[in-house]
Amino acid sequence: MERIFRYEITEQDAGKDIHEFLRGKKYSRHILASMKPDKTAILVNGVHEFMCYKLQTGDVLQTRVVDPKSSVNIRPAPVPFSVIYEDEDVLIVDKPAGQAIHPAISHPADTLANGLAWYYQQKGIPFVVRCINRLDRDTTGLLIVAKNLVSACVLEQDLLARNIHRTYLAIAEGELPESGTINLPIARKEGSLIERCVDEDRGDRAVTHFFRKGYYPPATNASPESVSTGSVKNRNGYSLVQLKLETGRTHQIRVHLSHTGHPLLGDTLYHPDYLRTPEDPIPEGLPINRQALHSWQLEFTHPITGEAMHFEAPIPEDMRKLLRGD
Known part of the structure; x- marks a missing residue:
């Protein structure tokens, strides 16, 4: 390109x-x-x-x-994603659930990067994949992709300077306060390559601001047996929460909300009702099969024109079903 x-x-x-x-x-x-x-x-x-x-x-x-050549080792494949906006310098995409950003041994050709390579191959344009922000595999929503070296360089500097503002929506267990700030350091959990935890001694500074947009009380028609087994959709009630990150630690929202007693619905790492084991890899009777977390809004300055940019991705259907009580 x-x-x-x-x-x-x-x-x-x-x-x-x-x-x-x-x-x-x-x-x-x-x-x-x-x-x-x-x-x-x-x-x-x-x-x-x-x-x-x-x-x-x-x-x-x-x-x-x-960029005379496309990214090496990224195989073009028709992996779906939604284009929210595109110009000569940036591409804004809405990533679906179950889609990693970059290939790995376990998923070599079904990632967003493979889809981007395919998207530009169909246009006959060499393309190097440069995703600016990151999302977990099962987190949906907005991502910035830089289309050239200069826009990537500017946006990466803006990200480090915390000039790219991200707002998330999440559905969390229980009733959160109306608003607040969680300021707890996060570190890698000892003995795990993936899991993180709050750690006052080893952790890096992590700050999450939240605002409760709605509270959905427990189901009134649930039997005592179903409540005790956790098989109902809304055992403790849950909150729709808007979150802004002051820092960007791995799993920050998931770790912070879980630590404060309000884990995300569907979170297989940090919600006790959704923890997976080799004997029970996919728990049954649960309302969502991934963490209920969505990258909802992005605000940043265009890397070339200096224009203020604002984007919003609609909340995905699986989270809408939770809110409707389907």
Whole structure:
């Protein structure tokens, strides 16, 4: 994929060399170094110039970045996802449940990356997969995909600076307070490669803000036997919760809510009713077969135009069924 950028130099930037100007546009040193051998990568008024060239008012600086080949080791496959928005620099997708982002030994060709490779292969465009934010395999919702090196570089810096704002919706066990903040450090659980836990001594800072949007009380027609076995859909009641992350630790929402006594419905790692064992890999009689967590809204500044961007993905049907009591 090729992308050409043009900048008209104003009095404010006059006197800067090309290297300084582009660093101010958040080009990384790696991108600038990759441009040096290519005499078409940096042009001023249509003529190739070196990084030390001093820009003048009215100059037109043009840069060119190219991905000549698609991502290696990512096999194109018709994996479904929904496109929410696309322009020359970013792609916003709505990821379904049960779909990992990147291939692994256990799922080499059924991931979002495989689907993205297929999507652009059908257009005849070389494409390198660059997902900016991440979601767990069974978490649904919005993801930012950068379509070129420059947009990826800018968005990654914005993510580190916490300038990409994510809002989630979750369905949690019990009745949460109307609003609050969970400020508890998170670390990898000893003896596990996957599971995380709250750990005051080893954990990294993790802050989650929440707002309860609704509470659904326990079923009134449940028998004592069904309540004791946990087979009813709504044993303790549950809350629809809106969450914003101040930090981005692995499993942060799932760990924080579970630790405070409100695990996500369907969470096979952190909800005791959904824990899976080799003898009982898929518990029966439960209302949802994945954690009820959805990446609902994204807000960020466009990496090239500077425009404020806001996107929203509708809550998926399995979570809607829970809220309807189906």
